[in-house]
Amino acid sequence: MVNFLIIIFIITLLYMAKNDVIKQYIFILAFQGLILFVVALLELKNIDIPHLLLILLETLFFKGVFVPIFLYRLAKRGKLRRNYKGLLSGNASIGMAILIVIVSFTIAHAFHDQQLQIKYFTAAMSAMAIGFYIAVNHKDIISHLISFLVIENGIFLLSLALGSEMPMFVNAAILLDIFTTVLIMGMFFNKVQQYFDEALVDKLTHLKD
């Protein structure tokens, strides 16, 4: 079951790399939050109640509901439907994402580590690298915000590689990170839109040497 969910997660990453519709990005982020919740529930068997509640809060409520709604409102207010076309086209982006997954798997395999759960490591590294790819490939600020959340999902999966011994602070830290950063980034996103006609990185060129 977990393997199946991880594969679905990786497929969502590939779709994200190709996608350019903001609504779909947001839907996929919510779906990833749900996947992460089920994976964590299945994997962390010896988990205590406070820890479980924290993960529930982090994945299902926060990643699955709160952040997508917040992003949807931001996009609606900014009248954003599609992100600006990236440097690489959709098919090339899928090719790039597949390459990232293969490289991540190869690296995970190369470690030959008993403790390391290859499936988590592959998915985590793929999510982080594809997150970076989305940030680099797209010029609009909302894509950057989404790429950050994809990277955070990768970090969550990486924390699952620590298994049921995962210290509670790891989850608390991820939660704090997303909560504060997304909120503050959201606030600044609105501000940036006030000062610049379009929320494009290309417009942010006032600072030069």
Next chain:
Amino acid sequence: MVINFFIVSILLAGAAFLIKNRNVNHLLVMAHSLFTLYLTIYEFRHLGEIQAVYFRADSLSIIFLTVLSLVTFMSSLHYTSYTVRGEVPMSFVNIHNFSTILFNTAIVGVLLAAHFGVLWAMIELTTLTAAMLIQHDRNETSMEATWKYLFVCSIAITIAFAGVLFLGIATQEAQSFDFSFDSIKSVASILDPNWTKACFLFVLTGFSVKMGLVPMFNVDIDAKDVSPSPVGAKLSSILVNAGFVSIYRFYEVFSGTEIHQWMNRVIIITAIISLFFAAVYMLKVRNIKRLLAYSSMEHAALAMLAFASGGIGYFAAVFHLVLHSLIKSSIFFQIGQLHNVFGSKLDIDIKDYLKVNPVGGLVLLTGFCSIIALPPSGMFISEFLIFQSIFESHRFWLLALSFLLLLFIIYGMGSRLLTIIFNDDDTGHKPNTKNARIGESLVQLGVIVAVFYIGFFKPTFIVNMIQTAVQTLP
């Protein structure tokens, strides 16, 4: 005590956010700086004592806590004047002072943390609070800088967090599930070197954004440029120190393992590339605040070169960062004044500063002599020790390359600052001498003279503190 400090800080920050009386608001920030100094003295008396499970002071914390108290106190004084001169709206002051108190508190947390998770969380908090400080002026450039800073720092801190997780995977193999420095250090020698290398690489990359080093340095430069000078001073001094301490904690834990030399090589690569970028940009940049920001990058890189060279280099790195913090913050404060006098940050608009504002000009001149490590400035001694350590590590190519890059840096710095100080042609902006504050300049001059004294006479107390701080390193 640490918990009390955090509680009082949060209360003071809340009060700074709400109170509309300008003077009372500024006093809150000064009171917080003095409270930080009190905490420093308390921690000095309780060295090595674990507090609230996750915190403990060592000599390194005390050294940088002292610097933090001094710089934040001076910064609060200068910000008071900045708000009066610039007619800054009260709502801006509220947010600035609120963020300043939280920013300083987060730095205290970084310096006192004895647990990798807490250390990371505190660094994260510095990002959020620094972002609020950078957006102070709320115009196009400050919004741009804030957005970039927030985004790149968030990514960088996430990378550092991945490093902490790699450490978690490594310690799990050693059946250790505690992330405290002591616990990790006790099992460090049996950790899988592949994981510890990955951990260090990610942590160095992530925290490079705080030290202003390659690869994440660029947002740091923008932040120091657009923020008010008192904020730029803090970002160039105490935040650099916090970045250094964060990297130091990981380095110290792994220094007794087989990856020690590998870590040194990685640090040297990062530092020398940073020095190269600093040299290139300092030759071309016309904006004085950006010039100073690149200069901070240069000095952070020099400190890391010494650190990776080992031996006397450990001492030199810490000593250099302490002196740099004091000098750089003083110059930043003076640049704020210079900006007010000439209404520009560009070197072509500013001329004959020594004549226009003699005390301010003297600050800039002595600051320049210090920052390029001209004898008998204190930084001459620390840089001498840095190069001695590189020489003793037999990396002669590194020594030659560093000297070459420093030549370019000194030329870049000198050609800009000396033109500002001495050039008396009338092509610049018309100065408004009413904005020159002799009192402020005298405070800055006092700090620079103190650095001359510390560097040259090396007071035993300071030397002993730094030696104790680095004695755990091989």
